[in-house]
Amino acid sequence: MPASLHTLPVELVYRILDHLNELTILISCRNVCTRLNDVIDTYHRYQTLTTLNFRYNQIDDGRVQALATALQQNKTLTTLNLPSNEIGDKGAQHLANALQQNRALTALDLGWNRINDQGAQHLADALQDNKTLTTFDFSGNQIGDQGAQHLANALQQNKTLTTLNLSNNKISDQGVQHLANALQQNKTLTTLNLSRNEISDQGIQHLAIALQQNRALTTLDLEWNQINDHGAQHLANALQQNKTLTTLNLLSNKISDEGAQHLVNALQDNKTLTTFDFSGNQIGDQGAQCLANALQQNKTLTTLKLSNNKISDQGVQYLANALQQNKTLTTLNLSNNKISDQGAEYLANALQENKILTTLGLSENKIGSQGAQHLGNALQQNRTLTTLNLWHNEIGDQGAEYLANALQINKTLTTLGLWWNQIHDQGAQHFANALQQNKTLTTLRLSFNQIDGNLEHHIQELVENNGLLKKSD
DSSP states (O other), X not given: OOOOTTTSOHHHHHHHHHTSOHHHIIIIITTSOHHHHHHHHHOHHHHTOOEEEOTTSOOBHHHHHHHHHHHHHOSSOOEEEOOSXXXXXHHHHHXXXXXXXXXXXXXXXXXXXXXXXXXXXXXXXXXXXXXXXOEEEOTTSOOOHHHHHHHHHHHHHOSSOOEEEOOSSOOOHHHHHHHHHHHXXXXXXXXXXXXXXXXXXXXXXXHHHHHHHOSSOOEEEOXXXXXXXXXXXXXXHHHHHOSSOOEEEOTTSOOBHHHHHHHHHHHHHOSSOOEEEOTTSXXXXXXXXXXXXXXXXXXXXXXXXXXXXXXXXXXXXXXXXXXXXXXXXXXXXXXXXXXXXXXXXXXXXXXXXXXXOOEEEOOSSOOOHHHHHHHHHHXXXXXXXXXXXXXXXXXXXXXXXXXXXXXXXXXXXXXXXXXXXXXXXXXHHHHHHHTTTOOSOOEEEOTTSBOOHHHHHHHHXXXXXXXXXXXXX
16 A cells, blocks of 8 residues: 555655755645644754745746745744746735734745735735734835835834835835825834836925934935936935935936035035935036035045046046045945046045045046056055945056056055956056065956956966955954
């Protein structure tokens, strides 16, 4: 008589389970019969299962139903990642039912599935009752204003969610208004990602009003929306009142020097913002001057990202002057602007005085060998900079020599990026020579130059050896 699940020894079932992956165990083995459930409950892999990553597994509504059923009883799983699958509104409903029963899950990633407003409603209803979930990723779905309203209603009741990612959806100003109303009531959400939606100045006005009342949110991501100077003014008004926001991302919007002026006025008074991403806007030299003035007064900002704007050497001069006074900024990104050797000289002069900045991004500019010489001279004096990115400039062999000479003296720089810089074997050899002396540089990026493969490999071996030396210290 053939053996059945009711008669197989437990150890034999364990051996079978050893050959199955977690997804198969949860979807195909759970809830087959009571005895198999009892065996799985005592199975060591199941007992210690805390994180599941099922990205790109073609999980549809049918398969997620079995997974959701398993979740209702599971007491160990804390993180469930299901991005880039085929889960729709029905699957979202199954997961929502599980969330109302589950008391262990703290992080759920449903990014890049096929969930619409109806699915958002199911999950929002679950969030009103769930008391353990802290992180919810809903990015890359098809949630519009109605779905945002459902989630906003949940936020007014929920007391545990701290991170909500709604990026890459279809939320416009009306949906943002609902979320903003919720933020005036919610006291636990600290991170809200609304990047890559359809939010304009009107929606930003609603958020700004909420920020004046909200006392919990610390990170707000608004990149790739439709924010203009008026929206910047609304945010500036909020920043003058808000005392909790530490990170604001406005990358790739449509803010010009006028909007920068509004935000700068707020930065002079704001005492909490530490990270400000202004990349990919329309900031020119006038806006750079405004920001520089703020940096001389501001004592909290540590990261300022201004890449992909319209800042030239003149604007860099203003920022460089501010760096000689500023005592808090540790990261400055000026990549993809209009900076030439003259601008590099201004920054080099600042680096000889500045004792705070650790990361400087100057990639995709027009810096040549002369600019590299100025930066090399600064590196011989500077004792704080650890990362310098210069990829996609015009450094050349002569510039490489200047930087290599600096490396023989400098003892703090750990990362130097020089991709796409017209460096040949002659320039690369200078780095090989410098690395005989330098024992602190652990990352040197020289790809996409005209360097012999053997020489480049030799240089990378020297750099990797520095990394090993650092680990052994």
